[in-house]
Amino acid sequence: MNAPGVAAPGxxxxxxxxxxxxxxxxxxxxxxxxxxxxxxxxxxDGLMYEIFAILPKVKTLRNxxxxxYQEAQEAIDIAxxxxxxxxxxxxxxxVSRPPTVSLREHNIMGVRVPKIESDRVKRELxxxxxxxxxxxxxxDEAVSGYERLVEKIIAAAELETSIKRLLDEVEKTKRRxxxxxxxxxxxxxxxxxxxxxxxxxxxxxxxFTMKRIKDKE
Numbered sequence: 001m002n003a004p005g006v007a008a009p010g011x012x013x014x015x016x017x018x019x020x021x022x023x024x025x026x027x028x029x030x031x032x033x034x035x036x037x038x039x040x041x042x043x044x045d046g047l048m049y050e051i052f053a054i055l056p057k058v059k060t061l062r063n064x065x066x067x068x069y070q071e072a073q074e075a076i077d078i079a080x081x082x083x084x085x086x087x088x089x090x091x092x093x094x095v096s097r098p099p100t101v102s103l104r105e106h107n108i109m110g111v112r113v114p115k116i117e118s119d120r121v122k123r124e125l126x127x128x129x130x131x132x133x134x135x136x137x138x139x140d141e142a143v144s145g146y147e148r149l150v151e152k153i154i155a156a157a158e159l160e161t162s163i164k165r166l167l168d169e170v171e172k173t174k175r176r177x178x179x180x181x182x183x184x185x186x187x188x189x190x191x192x193x194x195x196x197x198x199x200x201x202x203x204x205x206x207x208f209t210m211k212r213i214k215d216k217e
Contacts, residue, residue, distance in 0.1 A: 016191050016194065016195060018194065018195045018198035018199055018202070019195075019199075020199065022195055023192065023195045023196060023199065026188055026191050026192045026195060027192060029188055030185065030188045030189065030192065033180055033184050033185055033188060034185065036180060037177065037180040037181060037185065040173055040176050040177045040180070041177055043109060043110070043173055044170060044173045044174060044177060046109045047108075047109050047111070047166055047169055047170045047173065048170060050108050050109060050166060051163060051166050051167065051170070054159060054162060054163055054166075055163070057159055058156075058159050058160065058163060061152065061155055061156050061159060062156065064152055065149075065152045065153065065156050068145070068148050068149045068152045069149055071145050071148075071149075072142070072145035072146045072148070072149045074145075075138070075141045075142040075144075075145040076088065076142045076145070076146070078138055078142075079136075079138040079139055079141070079142040082136070082138055083135075083136060083138060083139060087135070087139070088139075088142070090130075091130045091135065091139055091143070094128070094129035094130040095128070095129050097120060098120075099118055099119065099120045099121040099150065100118065100119045100120060101116060101117070101118045101119075101154065102116070102117045102118075102119075103115070103116055104116075104117070108162070108166065109166075109169075110169070111165050111166055111169045112165070113161065113162040113165050113166065114157075114158055114161050114162065115158065116154055116155075116157060116158040118150075118151065118154045121147055121150050121151050121154070122144075122147045122148070122151060123147070125140060128143060
């Protein structure tokens with residue numbers, strides 16, 4: 001029976017053997033869990049700092065992407081209207097070597113995020129494959145517009161993927177922090193308090209028994 005003012009042991013303490021070695025073990029677990037909790041909190045805060053550092057770049061790039069798309073679409077519409085759709089298709093078919101994209105990864109706070117590099121997206125006029133003579137500057141402007149657009153798309157893919165991976169890791173870390181703060185640590189503290197109380201209770205019982213034996217001598 002529990003002493004007045006002491007709550008009944010919860011689920012976490014029901015199957016615990018109240019010994020001094022178990023009390024030492026529980027205290028060690030609390031220390032380790034507290035250390036892990038602090039590390040995870042710092043990781044979560046560091047990830048959020050990285051996200052907030054990237055967000056302005058993402059916002060700016062999104063605006064630039066929309067602007068580049070509108071400019072490229074306007075340039076191709078004008079070129080199609082004046083040069084004709086057949087000429088545009090012929091120019092498009094002259095591309096012999098498409099741009100190359102390489103993907104690497106680097107580490108941000110333990111999270112693997114992409115590093116995307118591209119080559120031969122933006123080319124000089126004499127490298128585009130179609131004849132400069134016989135085509136107008138409208139064609140050149142349309143091609144340049146789509147080269148700029150592709151560059152923005154590649155840059156956006158890198159930042160958007162990085163943000164997504166960082167946000168996913170923040171969510172995972174937050175769940176682990178909450179589990180430690182609201183479940184693991186409270187349960188361990190409950191077990192520690194229960195064991196300490198039972199040890200004190202057993203010590204009082206032992207002293208009382210010894211006193212009774214002494215009184216009978």
